[in-house]
Structures are given as C-alpha cells and as structure tokens.
Amino acid sequence: MPLDPVTLAVIQAGLQQVCDEMDLSFSRAAFSPVIAEADDRSDGIYSASDGSLIAQGSRGLPVFVGVMQFSTRTIIERIAAGETEPPDEGDIYIVNDPYLGGTHLMDVRFAMPFYRGGRLVCWLSNTGHWPDTGGAVPGGFSASAISAEQEGLRLPPVKLFRKGVMNRDIWQIVCSNIRVSEQRIGDVKAQAGALMVGAERLAALMDRYGDATVEQAIAEMRALAARQMRAMIALVPDGRYEAQAFVDSDGVVDRPLTIALAVTKRGDGLEFDFAGSSPPCMGPMNSVRATTLSSVYLAMRHIFPDVPISAGAFDPLHVTGVAGTFLDASYPRPVSGCAAEVSQRIAEAVFAAMVQALPDRVTAAPAGTSGNFGLGGHDPATGADYVMYQISGGGYGGNADHDGLSNGCSTIGISKAPPVEIMEQKFPVLYRRYALHEGSGGAGRHRGGFGLDYEIELLRGEARASFVMDHGRFGPQGVEGGWDGALNRVEVIREGEVWVPPHLSKAQDIPLKPGDRVRVRTPGGGGYGPPSARDPAAVAEDVRLGRYSPLDAERLWGWQA
Known part of the structure; x- marks a missing residue:
C-alpha cells in the first residue's frame, strides 16, 4: 500500500x-x-x-x-x-x-x-x-x-x-x-x-x-x-536537436576539442548521443564516463530544477556515443580538467541543444569555467609551505525573461570563491583588484551576466602558479540571435612584462617572485535574443553604471547618447 x-x-x-x-x-x-x-x-x-x-x-x-x-x-x-x-x-x-x-x-x-x-x-x-x-x-x-x-x-x-x-x-x-x-x-x-x-x-x-x-x-x-522527469520531458517537442561545444585545447596539443551532441526525444525519454566528439586527447582535458553522465544530469537539473534529486530522475535520460571519445577516458589518460572544465562544456552542449526545443526554459551559455588557479610555495614569514587554490565565478547566460546573473558560481556547482580576506590571511598574497569584468556579457535582447576581474600579487617568497581554465578561445555561446560572452583572459606580470600563456588559459609551473602578479578576467555569459530587440533604456542604464562604454553600446546595440 x-x-x-x-x-x-x-x-x-x-x-x-x-x-x-x-x-x-x-x-x-x-x-x-x-x-x-x-x-x-x-x-x-x-x-x-x-x-x-x-x-x-x-x-x-x-x-x-x-x-x-x-x-x-x-x-x-x-x-x-x-x-x-x-x-x-x-x-x-x-x-x-x-x-x-x-x-x-x-x-x-x-x-x-x-x-x-x-x-x-x-x-x-x-x-x-x-x-x-x-x-x-x-x-x-x-x-x-x-x-x-x-x-x-x-x-x-x-x-x-x-x-x-x-x-x-x-x-x-x-x-x-x-x-x-x-x-x-x-x-x-x-x-x-x-x-x-x-x-x-x-x-x-x-x-x-x-x-x-x-x-x-x-x-x-x-x-x-x-515520473516527474518524464512529465517534464513531455514538454519537449518530438525531434532531434543538435549542438556543439568546444574545449580550447587539451593543454598539450594546441587545437580545440569538439563535443558533438544530438538530443532526441524518444517516447517518454531523452537520448543524448555524443558520437562524433573528439577522440581521447593527450593532455588533461579528458573526461571519465561517470563525470560525463553526471554532467548531462546536472544540465537537466538546471533546466528542470523542480524534479527531486534522486536516481529516478536520471532513469529517463540515456547517454550514448561516448565510447572512443575524450568523454570516456580510461587509465592512463590524464583527467585533471575533467570535472572542473570538460563537464561544463558538456552542460553547455546540452543547453545549446535543449534551447532549440524549450526556448522559454533554457538559458544561453554561462561562463562555464571554474577558473582553477593553483599557487604553491614557501612563506618565509611563517616558515611553512602552502598550496593555495582559487576558484572564480563568471557570468550566466541571458534567458527569455531577464539578463544573466553576474559573477555567479560555475555550472557544475554552487561553490563560491573564498573571501579575499581569508585568502590574504592564509597565504602570502595581496588582491590588487577584485571587480566585475565589465562589458563581458554577450549582447542580446537580454544580455549575459558579467564575469570576474581579479589580480593577485605575490608578497613574499617564491612560488609556482598553474592554471587549468577554459573559454579562452571560444566565448560562452549566445542563443536565439544573441552574441557570445567575452573570453577568459589570463595574464602573468613579471618584472613589468606581461606574459599570456600559449594555451590562453592553461599553463603550469610558472615561477613567481615577490611583486609578480597574476590577473584573471573570467567570461561573461552568452546573450539571449537579437541585440536589436533590447530595450534602449536597459542599454542606457548599463552605460550609466559603467558596465559598457558608450562606444561599445553603440557597436553592440546601436545605442546613441
């Protein structure tokens, strides 16, 4: 009973x-x-x-x-x-x-x-x-x-x-x-x-x-x-919805990796077919199968948040076509970028496919990178070694109802960046800047949210910095005529010289000395709908607040002061 x-x-x-x-x-x-x-x-x-x-x-x-x-x-x-x-x-x-x-x-x-x-x-x-x-x-x-x-x-x-x-x-x-x-x-x-x-x-x-x-x-x-997930799937019109998302590079070979996705409504279930995605890569941007499946599940949780968290919610979701791709890594393929970065490209592909079927429910692409920044060294003031790990937020995509959220958490989680005060207390660093990455939201009827712009200076001792980020080559996708969000940007300033990693947002073992700085500007979210449909008053308000310059507003939206 x-x-x-x-x-x-x-x-x-x-x-x-x-x-x-x-x-x-x-x-x-x-x-x-x-x-x-x-x-x-x-x-x-x-x-x-x-x-x-x-x-x-x-x-x-x-x-x-x-x-x-x-x-x-x-x-x-x-x-x-x-x-x-x-x-x-x-x-x-x-x-x-x-x-x-x-x-x-x-x-x-x-x-x-x-x-x-x-x-x-x-x-x-x-x-x-x-x-x-x-x-x-x-x-x-x-x-x-x-x-x-x-x-x-x-x-x-x-x-x-x-x-x-x-x-x-x-x-x-x-x-x-x-x-x-x-x-x-x-x-x-x-x-x-x-x-x-x-x-x-x-x-x-x-x-x-x-x-x-x-x-x-x-x-x-x-x-x-x-049953609840199947009821939500019933809202999806029958059909096949195709999309792609791209990883900048694997950190070793400087060429993009492709996530090819076809979502098909079959009866009361959805099939997510990744056949045609890139083969396993040499560097650490492979994904293990468990993370690939979980990335599809979390993307559908974003789209249908009212379905309870239970294994039953995953039963109607069927993932195929990952065998032989970089989305099904096996030993000894490196996978450090798996959960933090590739998972978010998978979710982005799901969003780009599902927005075709449910434009009123699905957003443009969010920033889609966790901004993984590791810094390790020895602090002469305390006499102790340390390992600092910095994650950062970015812009969410615009949607049918409103602009995207600025400096939101990553697609894969609700983790938040640790407070600046805590990081400065525990590690020999000083945050020279911590602000919105203004102008980074993709243009659209509803623009994307803004990413984060921060700069860290090493105060004492020597250290080594490493980055595994993404969206340095391709910005978060706009949808329904919206523009892509701004790119992720990483700069290392040593003795006054600015160095940009060859892989844009991936590098390791960068030596730092006191006074050297690292600046990171995370992506903005993609725009939703054509920029020409944006309310001129909303554009004027963004300009008044300094989010976009008058020239950028004119270029993006045709705005005139």
Missing part, C-alpha cells in the same frame, strides 16, 4: 535534511578554505544494492549528484568481486581514482556503510576537494600532464577507518605523497565527522518512522522522481 502523501513528503524532507546537516558539518569543521569557505564538497545517501542516489544535500555540488552514485556502485561491485575488503560497522572507505566512478584526483570521496540491527541499509558518502594530492604541480591542476601519474596519488577504495579507528598505515601512505600533508588531517576529520553526523541523524529518522516505512518511502521517491 502506498504511503500517504504527507508522510512521504515529510520523510523526503527528512532525508534531505540529513544530507544538508552533513554538508554543513563538513564545511564548518574543514581546515582548507576551498571546503570551509568555498563549499567545494557534497554529501549524500546511496542505495546498499547498487549505489543509486537516494538523497543529496541541497548545498552540494551538482556535478557530484551522479558521480558519487557511480563511485559507491564501484565499491559495492569490488566488494562483491573480492577486490575490496567487505565492510563492518564504523568503516570508512577512501577513494579518488577517477576511473572508478570519479572526477579528478583532487575530489576525494569517503563512503561509510550504514547498518540497522546488523543489516546494511544504505551507504553515506561525501566528496571534498583537497587542495593537493601530489603530482607534478602544487594543487594538482597540471595543464601539461600526459599521464595519470603526473596528476597525483591515485587511491582505489581502501579502508581509511576500521570500526571507527583511522588506519595509520593508509594515512602514512597518503601523507607521504601529498604536499602540506600536516594540514590535511583537519579536512579528513571533518569529512569523516560529517558522515558520522549523517549516520546519527538518519538513525533518528528511522527510529521515528520505522525502518520499513523509510525504506518504502525511498522506493516511492525514486519512482516519483522518474
């Missing part, structure tokens, strides 16, 4: 609250600014049988929505095959292997079995972006890597905690292979603690409503999410 709607809604909200509390605990207890301030993490509950998603925190990164269910499934399958130790209560597995249902090496996943009366009910899992996992460059974003070993330490699923006690042998192996290892224990305890909070809250929920009722609700939630 189905649960009554009120009970189902209450339990669904309760499961969501469990995940939200895990997210909050993780961020509040973490040491690294990228987790504690930027919230580059996610927590969820996953099926004991196949790892499928049951619930995920509302403030977690959307790209992890699909990925963690694949990594949890991998753990379950490896346990069944005898390749990984079976679980006991209090165990926590650690894994960051991208090829086992992951993203890139810096996204480290923990998974803990949840038991009731000696019976495995589900898995609790979370992912946190560690500032460093070893490899050729501080921060792990090696723009020139040609193998996985150059990107850092790769861990299969192993027990970091056994019955609640840390496995010191595993931890010593980790610490021996990463930079600033003495600082990671704070993040590890925060990540494990978040899972323990989740176990406590989930136990309380099941105590209140009964195990059978909660498990019945979970099954009905999945079926309901599938």
Whole structure:
C-alpha cells in the first residue's frame, strides 16, 4: 500500500535534511578554505544494492549528484568481486581514482556503510576537494600532464577507518605523497565527522518512522522522481536537436576539442548521443564516463530544477556515443580538467541543444569555467609551505525573461570563491583588484551576466602558479540571435612584462617572485535574443553604471547618447 502523501513528503524532507546537516558539518569543521569557505564538497545517501542516489544535500555540488552514485556502485561491485575488503560497522572507505566512478584526483570521496540491527541499509558518502594530492604541480591542476601519474596519488577504495579507528598505515601512505600533508588531517576529520553526523541523524529518522516505512518511502521517491522527469520531458517537442561545444585545447596539443551532441526525444525519454566528439586527447582535458553522465544530469537539473534529486530522475535520460571519445577516458589518460572544465562544456552542449526545443526554459551559455588557479610555495614569514587554490565565478547566460546573473558560481556547482580576506590571511598574497569584468556579457535582447576581474600579487617568497581554465578561445555561446560572452583572459606580470600563456588559459609551473602578479578576467555569459530587440533604456542604464562604454553600446546595440 502506498504511503500517504504527507508522510512521504515529510520523510523526503527528512532525508534531505540529513544530507544538508552533513554538508554543513563538513564545511564548518574543514581546515582548507576551498571546503570551509568555498563549499567545494557534497554529501549524500546511496542505495546498499547498487549505489543509486537516494538523497543529496541541497548545498552540494551538482556535478557530484551522479558521480558519487557511480563511485559507491564501484565499491559495492569490488566488494562483491573480492577486490575490496567487505565492510563492518564504523568503516570508512577512501577513494579518488577517477576511473572508478570519479572526477579528478583532487575530489576525494569517503563512503561509510550504514547498518540497522546488523543489516546494511544504505551507504553515506561525501566528496571534498583537497587542495593537493601530489603530482607534478602544487594543487594538482597540471595543464601539461600526459599521464595519470603526473596528476597525483591515485587511491582505489581502501579502508581509511576500521570500526571507527583511522588506519595509520593508509594515512602514512597518503601523507607521504601529498604536499602540506600536516594540514590535511583537519579536512579528513571533518569529512569523516560529517558522515558520522549523517549516520546519527538518519538513525533518528528511522527510529521515528520505522525502518520499513523509510525504506518504502525511498522506493516511492525514486519512482516519483522518474515520473516527474518524464512529465517534464513531455514538454519537449518530438525531434532531434543538435549542438556543439568546444574545449580550447587539451593543454598539450594546441587545437580545440569538439563535443558533438544530438538530443532526441524518444517516447517518454531523452537520448543524448555524443558520437562524433573528439577522440581521447593527450593532455588533461579528458573526461571519465561517470563525470560525463553526471554532467548531462546536472544540465537537466538546471533546466528542470523542480524534479527531486534522486536516481529516478536520471532513469529517463540515456547517454550514448561516448565510447572512443575524450568523454570516456580510461587509465592512463590524464583527467585533471575533467570535472572542473570538460563537464561544463558538456552542460553547455546540452543547453545549446535543449534551447532549440524549450526556448522559454533554457538559458544561453554561462561562463562555464571554474577558473582553477593553483599557487604553491614557501612563506618565509611563517616558515611553512602552502598550496593555495582559487576558484572564480563568471557570468550566466541571458534567458527569455531577464539578463544573466553576474559573477555567479560555475555550472557544475554552487561553490563560491573564498573571501579575499581569508585568502590574504592564509597565504602570502595581496588582491590588487577584485571587480566585475565589465562589458563581458554577450549582447542580446537580454544580455549575459558579467564575469570576474581579479589580480593577485605575490608578497613574499617564491612560488609556482598553474592554471587549468577554459573559454579562452571560444566565448560562452549566445542563443536565439544573441552574441557570445567575452573570453577568459589570463595574464602573468613579471618584472613589468606581461606574459599570456600559449594555451590562453592553461599553463603550469610558472615561477613567481615577490611583486609578480597574476590577473584573471573570467567570461561573461552568452546573450539571449537579437541585440536589436533590447530595450534602449536597459542599454542606457548599463552605460550609466559603467558596465559598457558608450562606444561599445553603440557597436553592440546601436545605442546613441
């Protein structure tokens, strides 16, 4: 007998609250600014049988929505095959292997079995972006890597905690292979603690409503999410919608990579066919299959945000044609740009295809880069080494109703740039500039939002900088006659000389001395609709606020003062 709607809604909200509390605990207890301030993490509950998603925190990164269910499934399958130790209560597995249902090496996943009366009910899992996992460059974003070993330490699923006690042998192996290892224990305890909070809250929920009722609700939630996604898909006119998106380069070979996509409405489902995309590349802009699938899921979450987060929402979405392309990387292909950059190009391709079918629901392309900037060195003032990781926002695309948001978070998540004050406190840097990248929004009836313009100066010691960004060659796509957003721009100023990376927004191991600076201007969003249809009063207001110069306004919109 189905649960009554009120009970189902209450339990669904309760499961969501469990995940939200895990997210909050993780961020509040973490040491690294990228987790504690930027919230580059996610927590969820996953099926004991196949790892499928049951619930995920509302403030977690959307790209992890699909990925963690694949990594949890991998753990379950490896346990069944005898390749990984079976679980006991209090165990926590650690894994960051991208090829086992992951993203890139810096996204480290923990998974803990949840038991009731000696019976495995589900898995609790979370992912946190560690500032460093070893490899050729501080921060792990090696723009020139040609193998996985150059990107850092790769861990299969192993027990970091056994019955609640840390496995010191595993931890010593980790610490021996990463930079600033003495600082990671704070993040590890925060990540494990978040899972323990989740176990406590989930136990309380099941105590209140009964195990059978909660498990019945979970099954009905999945079926309901599938029905809701199919109801949304019914709004899509029958047909085939084709689009392309481009990665600037792979960081090694200076030519673009193509994401070719055809979306076909088939009955009550959608097929996403990536046949014709570029083959695997030499550099780190390959994507593993789990991230590719998750990128499609998160793009559809952007389009249909009211569908609940559950594996059922993914059931009507079918991804094909990735085999043999750079969207289905296998070992030893490097993948550091996988989750942070390629995933956003995949989402952009989905938006560009779906806007043809649903122009009133889908936006022009957002900035589509996480702006990965790693800086590592030694601070003589503190006598300690450091690894700084900076992410940055960009403009959102315009849509049928209004202009795009300025300096929004990346497509793949809701992470925010760490506060300038925190970064200056923890690292030997000074932010000389932190402002909107004015004029960067693509022209249109509704223009794109603006990116970010920041400049960082190294104050003391020597350091090495690395970048893995994108949209330096192709701006975010405008739609319905709108113009593309402005390009991503990276400049390194050393002894008064300005240097631009040959790959535009990808470079590694750039030496910096005190007084050297790095300036980054992130992309604006694409414009929506023809620029000639924009309200002249809106153009005048942008000019009054200094967002566009009078000359640019005249060039883009034909505006006259």
